[in-house]
Amino acid sequence: xxxxxxxxxxxxxxxxxxxxxxxxxxxxxxxxxxxxxxxxxxxxxxxxxxxxxxxxxxxxxxxxxxxxxxxxxxxxxxxxxxxxxxxxxxxxxxxxxxxxxxxxxxxxxxxxxxxxxxxxxxxxxxxxxxxxxxxxxxxxxxxxxxxxxxxxxxxxxxxxxxxxxxxxxxxxxxxxxxxxxxxxxxxxxxxxxxxxxxxxxxxxxxxxxxxxxxxxxxxxxxxxx
Amino acid sequence: xxxxxxxxxxxxxxxxxxxxxxxxxxxxxxxxxxxxxxxxxxxxxxxxxxxxxxxxxxxxxxxxxxxxxxxxxxxxxxxxxxxxxxxxxxxxxxxxxxxxxxxxxxxxxxxxxxxxxxxxxxxxxxxxxxxxxxxxxxxxxxxxxxxxxxxxxxxxxxxxxxxxxxxxxxxxxxxxxxxxxxxxxxxxxxxxxxxxxxxxxxxxxxxxxxxxxxxxxxxxxxxxx
Numbered sequence: 001x002x003x004x005x006x007x008x009x010x011x012x013x014x015x016x017x018x019x020x021x022x023x024x025x026x027x028x029x030x031x032x033x034x035x036x037x038x039x040x041x042x043x044x045x046x047x048x049x050x051x052x053x054x055x056x057x058x059x060x061x062x063x064x065x066x067x068x069x070x071x072x073x074x075x076x077x078x079x080x081x082x083x084x085x086x087x088x089x090x091x092x093x094x095x096x097x098x099x100x101x102x103x104x105x106x107x108x109x110x111x112x113x114x115x116x117x118x119x120x121x122x123x124x125x126x127x128x129x130x131x132x133x134x135x136x137x138x139x140x141x142x143x144x145x146x147x148x149x150x151x152x153x154x155x156x157x158x159x160x161x162x163x164x165x166x167x168x169x170x171x172x173x174x175x176x177x178x179x180x181x182x183x184x185x186x187x188x189x190x191x192x193x194x195x196x197x198x199x200x201x202x203x204x205x206x207x208x209x210x211x212x213x214x215x216x217x218x219x220x221x222x223x224x225x
Numbered sequence: 226x227x228x229x230x231x232x233x234x235x236x237x238x239x240x241x242x243x244x245x246x247x248x249x250x251x252x253x254x255x256x257x258x259x260x261x262x263x264x265x266x267x268x269x270x271x272x273x274x275x276x277x278x279x280x281x282x283x284x285x286x287x288x289x290x291x292x293x294x295x296x297x298x299x300x301x302x303x304x305x306x307x308x309x310x311x312x313x314x315x316x317x318x319x320x321x322x323x324x325x326x327x328x329x330x331x332x333x334x335x336x337x338x339x340x341x342x343x344x345x346x347x348x349x350x351x352x353x354x355x356x357x358x359x360x361x362x363x364x365x366x367x368x369x370x371x372x373x374x375x376x377x378x379x380x381x382x383x384x385x386x387x388x389x390x391x392x393x394x395x396x397x398x399x400x401x402x403x404x405x406x407x408x409x410x411x412x413x414x415x416x417x418x419x420x421x422x423x424x425x426x427x428x429x430x431x432x433x434x435x436x437x438x439x440x441x442x443x444x445x446x447x448x449x450x
Contacts, residue, residue: 059292059293061288061289061292061293062287062288062289063286063287063288063328064286064287065331067284067286068284068286068328068331068332068335069335070331070334070335092373093331094330094331094332094334094335094372094373095327095328095330095331095334095371095372096331097371098327098330098331098367098368098371099324099327099328099331101327102320102323102324102326102327103288103293103320103324105319105320105323106290106293106295106318106319106320106321106323106324107293107319109295109319109320110293110294110295110319129370129371129372129373129375129376130370130371130372132370134370135367135370135371138363138366138367138370138371139367141363141366141367142323142360142363142364142366142367143323145354145355145357145359145360145363146320146322146323146354146355146360146363147319147320147354147355148317148319148354150354151354
C-alpha cells in the first residue's frame with residue numbers, strides 16, 4: 001500500500017503533480033478546497049481530471065477563507081491586477097498553503113498515507129512565501145511532530161516534484177505523461193465556463209511556459225489573444 | 226496597536242488563555258471552529274464568553290473535519306471512551322491544532338497581529354502530539370516562513386501561557402483573573418444544554434484540577450456525580 005494525498009487545484013501545476021505521483025506508483029487521493037475563491041471553475045476541472053487520471057478518491061473540503069479576507073482571490077473588493085507587481089502580489093492568500101497542507105496532513109493520517117504531493121514551484125512563480133523550499137522543509141518537520149503517526153515513527157514526506165522546474169519544463173514533463181492541459185484551469189479569474197482571462201500573472205506564466213516549451217497553448221481564453 | 230488572535234474552544238484552558246492575553250494588554254480577536262465536533266455547545270459558550278470578556282471580534286470558521294474522520298470527536302461511529310486510554314486516545318483529531326493554528330495565522334496576518342495565543346498544555350493533558358512544546362516551536366518557525374508578514378520581518382509569536390501549568394494552576398490563575406468557569410465547557414460529549422458527562426478524559430482532568438486547586442467545581446453535569 002503506497003498511498004499519497006495530492007493537493008489538486010485543477011491548475012497546470014497540480015495536475016502535472018498528480019501525473020508524476022501516479023507515475024511513481026502511488027495510489028492517489030486528490031484534495032481540493034472550496035475556500036471562497038473567485039475562480040471555482042477550477043473545482044470542476046479538479047473533479048473531472050481526478051476521475052480521468054485514475055485517482056482513488058477526490059475530496060473537496062469547504063473552508064471559508066473569505067471571512068478572513070486579505071486577498072484579491074477571496075475578496076471581491078480587491079481587483080486581480082492585469083500586470084505583474086513587484087514583491088508579494090495582492091493575489092497572495094494569507095496562510096493558504098499552510099491551511100491546505102494541514103488538512104492534507106489530517107487526511108493522510110487517516111488514510112495511513114506517508115506522502116503528500118504539492119505542486120509548489122520556486123522558479124516561475126508569483127513570489128508567494130509559502131512556495132519556497134525552506135517553507136516546505138519547515139512544514140515537513142512540523143508534520144512529523146504534529147501527528148499520532150509521526151509520534152509512532154511513520155515518517156511523512158512532502159513531495160514537491162516541480163519545485164526546481166521552470167514552467168516550460170513542467171509542461172514538457174506533463175506532456176510526456178499524457179496530461180491534457182486543455183482541461184486545466186490556472187487563471188485567477190476564469191469565467192463560469194472555465195475560460196481564462198489571459199491577463200493575470202497566472203495566465204502570463206502559463207502562456208510563457210507553453211511558448212518556451214515550443215508547445216501550442218491549448219488554453220480556452222475569454223477572447224482570442 | 227497590540228493585537229492577538231486567541232484560539233477559543235470555549236473550554237477551561239482556552240478561556241483562561243483569553244483572560245491572560247487580556248491581562249497582558251492585547252486587543253483580543255477570538256477564533257472558534259465549527260468542525261463537525263460532537264460537542265457544539267462549546268461554540269455557544271465561546272461566543273458568550275468572548276463578549277463577556279471584551280474580545281474585539283469573535284469569528285467562527287466552518288470547516289468540515291468530519292469528512293476526514295479518524296476521531297471519536299468527529300466520527301459518531303467511534304465512541305468517546307469513559308476511561309483513560311494508554312497512549313494517544315481516540316479523541317485525537319488528526320492534525321487539528323495544525324489546521325486551527327494555520328487559520329489563526331491567516332487571520333493574524335490580515336489583522337496585522339503579531340501574536341497568536343493557544344491554550345495547549347503539556348502537563349495534565351490527554352497525550353495529544355500537537356500540544357507539546359517541540360510542536361509549538363516548529364509551528365512558530367513555519368509561521369514566520371509562511372507569510373508575507375514573516376518575509377517582511379514582522380515576527381509572529383505563538384504564546385502558550387498554560388504549557389507548563391498543571392490543571393489546578395490553570396484554574397487558580399483563571400480565578401485570580403475573574404474567569405467564570407461555570408460558563409466554560411470542556412466535556413467531549415456535552416449535551417445541547419452544555420451539561421458535561423463527568424466521565425470522559427476531559428471531564429476527569431477538569432474535576433481533578435478543581436479538587437487539587439481546592440476550589441468547588443462549578444461545572445454543570447448531566448447528572449449529579
